[in-house]
Amino acid sequence: GENVEQHPSTLSVQEGDSAVxxxxxxxxxxxxxxWYKQELGKRPQxxxxxxxxxxxxxxQRIAVTLNKTAKHxxxxxxxxxxxxxxxxxxxxxxxxxxxQFGAGTQVVVxx
Amino acid sequence: DADVTQTPRNRxxxxxxxxxxxxxxxxxxxxxxxxxxxxxxxxxxxxxxFDVKDINKGEISDGYSVSRQAQAKFSLxxxxxxxxxxxxxFCATSDGGTxxxxxxxxxxxxxxxx
Numbered sequence: 001g002e003n004v005e006q007h008p009s010t011l012s013v014q015e016g017d018s019a020v021x022x023x024x025x026x027x028x029x030x031x032x033x034x035w036y037k038q039e040l041g042k043r044p045q046x047x048x049x050x051x052x053x054x055x056x057x058x059x060q061r062i063a064v065t066l067n068k069t070a071k072h073x074x075x076x077x078x079x080x081x082x083x084x085x086x087x088x089x090x091x092x093x094x095x096x097x098x099x100q101f102g103a104g105t106q107v108v109v110x111x
Numbered sequence: 112d113a114d115v116t117q118t119p120r121n122r123x124x125x126x127x128x129x130x131x132x133x134x135x136x137x138x139x140x141x142x143x144x145x146x147x148x149x150x151x152x153x154x155x156x157x158x159x160x161f162d163v164k165d166i167n168k169g170e171i172s173d174g175y176s177v178s179r180q181a182q183a184k185f186s187l188x189x190x191x192x193x194x195x196x197x198x199x200x201f202c203a204t205s206d207g208g209t210x211x212x213x214x215x216x217x218x219x220x221x222x223x224x225x
Contacts, residue, residue, distance in 0.1 A: 001170070009151070032211035043155070043201065043216040089153055093211035096161075097142060098169075103153040 002027040004092050008100025013109055019077040021105045023090035026071065030092040033066060033073045034099075038087045047088075048075070080109045114138045115217040117202050123223045124192050132187045132220050134202030141207030143185040144214065145177060148199040157200075160185055161207065172186075192224045 003026040009104040013019045025033075034049035050057045050064045050073065057064050061080075073092075077084055087106050091099040115136045124130050134143065141162050146154040156169030160178040166177060174196060178186045189196055199221050203214040 006153075034213060043218050045216070048214050049213065097205055097211040098156070098159060099144075099154075099211075099214060100156075101154040103151060 002030060002092055002094060002100035004090060004100045004102045006105060007091050007101065008105060010106045011108070012106070013080050015080060015082060015109050015111050017080055019075075019080055019084070019107055019109075021075045021088055021090070021107075023074070023092070023098070023102050024070075024072040025092040027092065027094060028068075028071065029094060032093040032097075033064070033109060034091050034093075035062075035064060035102075036076050036089045036091070038089065039105075040086070044089060077107075080107075082109050082111060085109045113165075115202060115204055115215050116219050116223055117200075119220060120218065121221045123225065126193055128192050130189045130222070132189075132200055132202075132222070134217055135219075136183050136187045136188070136202075136204045138215060139182075139206055140181055140204040141182065141214075142205045143179065144203040145175075145185065145187045146201045146203060147206040148219075149169060154201065157187065159199075166204075178205060189222075192222075194224045197222060197224045 006023045031052040036044035037047045038044040061078045063076045087104045089104050090102040118133045144159045145157040160179045176188045201219050202217040205214045206212040
């Protein structure tokens with residue numbers, strides 16, 4: 001089955017700096033890679049996703065890159081703000097839509 | 112997202128008790144999932160269902176069972192609760208068809224087994 005590893009487990013950044021979270025996956029058949037943000041006490045919510053036929057996708061201050069050959073994908077947050085503080089989860093899916101989540105990254109943005 | 116609801120939101124129960132967590136959705140999605148969240152372990156899949164007649168085990172199904180009563184309802188049962196089942200439980204839904212789609216999560220149920 002799929003195995004997803006996520007690093008780092010915690011990330012502290014100064015407001016305005018960039019944050020990068022990296023994930024690797026094991027199943028070469030995985031074709032959908034979502035990123036979820038979970039604020040304290042809230043449910044996970046999708047912030048950006050990418051499919052295997054695309055190498056990069058951007059949405060304002062966030063971007064995701066995918067390297068299928070190396071089987072890794074990354075989340076990039078630029079110009080971080082205090083409201084970016086949360087736990088971020090990556091996931092990889094098989095063709096049926098079953099997700100395997102990474103263990104999560106706690107991001108803390110300090111003013 | 113009010114379209115996926117879970118009841119109860121919090122529950123404290125004793126070891127050995129049977130407990131049911133319920134999930135309802137108004138999104139019209141065929142696919143429903145139950146996850147468990149523990150600190151440092153992310154979200155782990157317990158069971159999933161791709162339609163009313165389809166039930167599949169996830170990676171941590173031991174000690175749990177599910178029922179898909181209708182397209183909109185998917186219940187998770189702990190037959191005999193034990194303390195290491197203390198966790199945050201999420202229900203999620205997604206669209207059907209081929210391929211993978213965004214999953215929408217319910218608000219979660221915090222379960223404590225004493």
